[in-house]
Amino acid sequence: MISKRKLANAIIYGLPILAIPLWALSYPETTFRHNLKPWFIYTSQVAGIMGFIMYSLSLVLSTRVIWIEDLFGGLDKVYQTHHSIGKIAFFLILYHPIALAARWVPQDVGKALQYAFPTHHRLAIDLGSWAT
Known part of the structure; x- marks a missing residue:
């Protein structure tokens, strides 16, 4: 018989993986319209979705709900x-913009830098772009 803790960990680590088939069902058509490198786009999207789900789950785990403790x-x-979920979520979310910027590296390094560090010449918009 499987222990409660193993079941809980399977649920916590399995939920983000369930997002992959849902992402595949909502196949992003814009990727081909722009003729971008699909590997960077797809891994970036999946990493962003999984990172967001894991971050949300880490917030749920920090609530100190009794039945979760049990x-x-x-x-x-x-x-x-x-703690483990939070670290994984951080790196998945960090990978998202890096992969989106990396798709431009062979052709146009300037465009990759502009994508990674956008400047809109207005501080509020710059901070909002960098925060996401």
């Missing part, structure tokens, strides 16, 4: 999973 076998184990 499922994981204690608050310390919930926070260990919260």
